[in-house]
Structure formats: structure tokens, C-alpha cells
Amino acid sequence: MIIFLVLMIVLLVGIIIFQVRVKKQQNASIQYMHQKLQAIINEQSSEKILVPTANQELQQLLIAMNALLDHKQRVLATHRKMESSMKKMLANISHDLKTPLTVVLGYTEMLQLKQSLSEEEQRRLLKGIHSKSLEVLKIIHTFFDLAKLEAGDTDYPMTKINVNEICRKNILSFYDMVTSMGLEIDIAIPEMSVYAFGNEEALDRVLNNLLSNAVAYGAAGNIIGLTVRDDDTNIFIDVWDRGKGIDEYHIDNVFERMYTLEDSRNKSFQGSGLGLTITKRLVELMGGSIQLSSIPYEKTIFTVSLKRMTY
Structure with missing residues (x-):
């Protein structure tokens, strides 16, 4: 009996010592996490907090803290x-x-x-x-x-719009200027009307910006074009030219506010750097998207995609 009690006491002492050690390790881990977090915040670094631990609660806390640090880095x-x-x-x-x-x-x-x-x-x-x-x-x-x-302080009510007519109207508004510059115009608009979900005023401005851009930067190619095409769900408007184009390095940035190509600060290509940004915002306002592809002196195409309406 005495031996059994001694063994129980030894076991309990061992458990207490083990728990004390675990508690100390947890306290040390928490203290390290606090110090490391404070250092990351003070130094504005992109480090993560890494602590080897088998404690599930600490593991969950570490995951949450590192997720917050990732979010903070993205915000910064x-x-x-x-x-x-x-x-x-x-x-x-x-x-x-x-x-x-x-x-x-x-x-x-x-x-x-x-x-x-x-x-x-x-x-x-x-x-x-x-x-x-x-x-x-x-x-x-x-x-x-x-x-x-x-x-979001704009008044562009969305409705059913006739894409063919809007495109014809806008390309005709540039016709005299383009022909006076000795440029050709290639127009491919279907005879049968196609309709999209959008706003006529917004699409007018989008096309005006894109055609102005084609004339300013694509004149060296001696031709600008406008093509309307569609599939079962979308209508696509291509505004293209065969001018000097846009290098691949710039393509991802041309829609950013105030991003201008090197020669756009020259008098011949005067621009505020906001035209394509506004164009992208207007297209997105209509629930569409805009893409750019460019091979210098072969073809540069801005493609506007809008949701097709069939009723």
C-alpha cells in the first residue's frame, strides 16, 4: 500500500512538473510572439511569426496573427x-x-x-x-x-442600348479629321443591330477616348479601325490601329491613373493621363471589361466587352 502511495505521489509530482514546464513554454512562446509582433510593427517588415508548438490554441492564434500581418502588408x-x-x-x-x-x-x-x-x-x-x-x-x-x-457619384442609368448605332455615330464624328490626316478607316459593323446592357452616354465617351487614342498614337500606321462582333452572351467592340503600339512592359499599366507613355508628355501627344483610366471605369460601370493587346506596327487593339441583351 505504501509503495502504491509513493508511486502515486511520484506520478502526481511528475505531472505537476510537466505541467509547469508546458506552462513555462507557453508563456515563453506568448512572450516571444508579443515581442516579435511588436518588432514587425515597429520596423514595418514583412516577416511572419514562426513558433514551433503542439498547442492547438496557439497554432490557431499564430495562423490568425499571420493572416492579419498579410492583410496589413497588402493594405500598406x-x-x-x-x-x-x-x-x-x-x-x-x-x-x-x-x-x-x-x-x-x-x-x-x-x-x-x-x-x-x-x-x-x-x-x-x-x-x-x-x-x-x-x-x-x-x-x-x-x-x-x-x-x-x-x-460612385455618377448618374449613368443602365438600359438596353443599340451598339451598332452608337459605334456608327462615333466613328463618323472622327471621319473628317481622320481623312484630312490621310488615314484610312476600316469599319466592320454588322447590318443587324446588336444590343447591350449599358449607357449610351458612357459608351459614347468610351469610344471617343479610344478613337482619340488611336488617332494620336496610331497615325503612323496610316489606318484606324472599329469592329463590332458578338457571341451568345457578349458584344465586343474593337478599336484598333497599326501604329507604334504599346510595349508589353506598359500594357499592364496603361489603365492606371496618370500613367502616361514617355512621349505623351510631348506637345504632339498632350494628355492628362486620365483618359484610359476613365474609359476603364466607365466600362466597368456598365458591367463590362476592357482588354489591350499590342504588336507594334502590326496591330494594337482595345477590346470592350459588354453583356449582350436579346430581348
Whole structure:
């Protein structure tokens, strides 16, 4: 009996010692997790917390903490990207506003200081002031249009729209300008009308932006085109050219706000860097998508996809 009691006491002491050790290990693990988490937060590092443990509760806690750290890294990366984008946007808008405003100031100073200007010269200067003022206004409107789109503060009611007619109307609005530049136009629009779920005003603006882009960047190919095609569920609008195209390096970035190609800051290709961003937002607003493929001097195609309506 005494031997049995001694064995029980030894067993209980062993269990207590084991539990004390386990408790110390858990406390050490928790302390390490706390210190490591604090270091990761202070240093803004992308490390994870790794602790070997058989305790299921600690394992679940580690999984949750590392998931939160992953989320934090994604949020920080998005924030940094947006911050960089905003800085670039402000720099580009400042550049685009500064140029016409400098011209306006120059013209107004000439009108004020040179009293001997003829009526013809005065009219020329006033015309220049008016033109540059409209340019400034357009840049400001473009900036606020994007802000409204991204804030969801827009009024584009969705309905059934005739894609054929909208495409014909928009390509015809460019016809005189394109032919005066000596460019060919290739139009492939089906005779039978096809209808999509969307908004006519939004699609007008999308096509205007894409056709303007094709004329500005694709003129070297001597041809621009517009094709409408469809399948059982979608309608596709291709706006294409055979100009210098867009390098593969830039393709993933052209729809980002204020992303402009190197020569788009030149006078011949003046742009705010917002046109394609607004285009993408408008297409997405209509429940569609837009894709870009480009082989320089062979074919560059912007493809808008909208949901087809058959009733």
C-alpha cells in the first residue's frame, strides 16, 4: 500500500512538473510572439511569426496573427501605390495646367503692356487666351470626372442600348479629321443591330477616348479601325490601329491613373493621363471589361466587352 502511495505521489509530482514546464513554454512562446509582433510593427517588415508548438490554441492564434500581418502588408502596399499615384497625378496635372496658364498670362501681359497692338493682333491674342482657357477647363473637368466615377457619384442609368448605332455615330464624328490626316478607316459593323446592357452616354465617351487614342498614337500606321462582333452572351467592340503600339512592359499599366507613355508628355501627344483610366471605369460601370493587346506596327487593339441583351 505504501509503495502504491509513493508511486502515486511520484506520478502526481511528475505531472505537476510537466505541467509547469508546458506552462513555462507557453508563456515563453506568448512572450516571444508579443515581442516579435511588436518588432514587425515597429520596423514595418514583412516577416511572419514562426513558433514551433503542439498547442492547438496557439497554432490557431499564430495562423490568425499571420493572416492579419498579410492583410496589413497588402493594405500598406496599396496605400504606397496610391500615394505614389497621387504624387504623380498632382505633378502631371500641375505640368498640364502650367503650360496653358503660362501662355494665357503671356497673352494678357501683351494686351496690357502693348497699347499699340492692332485689332487683328488683339483678336489673335484673345483667341489664344480663349483656346488655352478651354484647355485648362477640360483638364479640370477630366480630373473631377474621374473623382466622381471612383466615388460612385455618377448618374449613368443602365438600359438596353443599340451598339451598332452608337459605334456608327462615333466613328463618323472622327471621319473628317481622320481623312484630312490621310488615314484610312476600316469599319466592320454588322447590318443587324446588336444590343447591350449599358449607357449610351458612357459608351459614347468610351469610344471617343479610344478613337482619340488611336488617332494620336496610331497615325503612323496610316489606318484606324472599329469592329463590332458578338457571341451568345457578349458584344465586343474593337478599336484598333497599326501604329507604334504599346510595349508589353506598359500594357499592364496603361489603365492606371496618370500613367502616361514617355512621349505623351510631348506637345504632339498632350494628355492628362486620365483618359484610359476613365474609359476603364466607365466600362466597368456598365458591367463590362476592357482588354489591350499590342504588336507594334502590326496591330494594337482595345477590346470592350459588354453583356449582350436579346430581348
